[in-house]
Amino acid sequence: TIEELSSVNYRLRTLLEIFQSIGTALDEDELLERILDQLFDVFPESGRGFIILRDPDTGMLTPRAVKKAKPDVTDSEERLPISGTIIEYVLERKQAVLSADAMSDDRFPTSQSILDFEMRSVMCAPLMYEDEVLGFILLDTQRIASNYDEEGLTxxxxxxNQAALSIANARLHSQLLKRERLEQDLRNARRIQNSFLPTEPPHVGDYEFVDWYGTALEVGGDFYDFIELPGGEVVVVVGDVSGKGITAALMMAQMASNVRFFAGARPQPAELLAKLNQVALSSATDM
Known part of the structure; x- marks a missing residue:
């Protein structure tokens, strides 16, 4: 019928407008605020709106965004007006739920939170991404709302569904930024580590020194050095710190610095190693 076509056209147009509004947001907090702003435009009778997300690390459900029609009305931080009964109902079924009058809804007969928070019309939809529930969108009113119906629920x-995709994209973008920063930090660490290594081998009589350095990761614990002393003497040092990565690289930097410091006093090799060992044991105790 014409009414059905008009309803479908309205839904598609609304979805397109919302997608255009939230699709460019890559910051998760900004994205959640935009979603609630759009929902209050679509459902103007809403009194409160919540986006509850599951923490990727702990799995705990946490309210991440809240919007109220009357911002001056505040609720205790210890008890936000969210019905756990409705959340559990949606979580179990993984589908959106509508209650035109939650106070008289037989599906939630024992919900004290619905009574305490005077929730009347309620809609709650899961944020599904690849069969995973990222969280929920919950809208409610303190009076029966005309557009809280099956069409509104659809x-x-x-x-x-669009919001879940945008949230997943925002999280992926955040992970990529963190990875990029980490990779940049590792590249910087590699440049710093290379600065501890000799720029070229020494030229001593008929001896020829050839050096090469490579790590399994961006940085590592292996090191070597040529320390030229007065009188034409050269201390050749090769070391290997147990392990790989940042921790080994930090130990390598400390050891390379200590080698040059103690070698300046021109000790015998055994004495030099004993001092280095003593410092290394002391550092290991402090860690």
């Missing part, structure tokens, strides 16, 4: 479910 629209909210569609918005939740």
């Amino acid at each position: 629209l909210l479910a569609g918005i939740a």
Whole structure:
């Protein structure tokens, strides 16, 4: 019918507008605020809106964004007006739920939170991404709302699907930025580590020194050095710190510095190694 076509057209147009609005947001907090702003435009009778996300590390459900029609009305931080009963219901079924009048809804007969928070019309939709529940969108009113109906629920479910995709993209973007920063830090660490190594081998009589340095990771614990002393003497040092990566590289930097410091006093090799061993044991105790 014409009414059905008009309804479908409205939903598609609304979904497109919301996708265009939230699709460019790559910061997760900014994205969640945009989603709630758009939802309050689509469902103007809403009194409160929540986006509850599952923490990727702990798995705990945490309210990440909150919007109220009356911002001056504040709730205790210890108890936000969210119905755990409805959240559990949606989590179990992994599908959106509508309650035109939650206070008289037989599905939630024992929910004290619904009574305490005076929740009337409620819609809640899961944020699904590749069969994983990222969280939920929950909207409610303290009076029965005309657009909290099956058509509105279908629209909210569609918005939740788009929102879940945008949240997943924002998290992926954040992970890529962290990885890029880490890789840049490792490249910088490699340049710093290379600065501890000799720039060229020494030229001593008929001796020829050839050196090469490579690590399994960006940085490592192997090191070598040529320390030229007065009188034409050269101390050749080769070391291997146990392990790989940043920890081994830090130990390598410390050891390379200690070698040059103690070698300046021109001790015998055994004495030099004994001093280095003493310092290394002391450092290991402090760590």
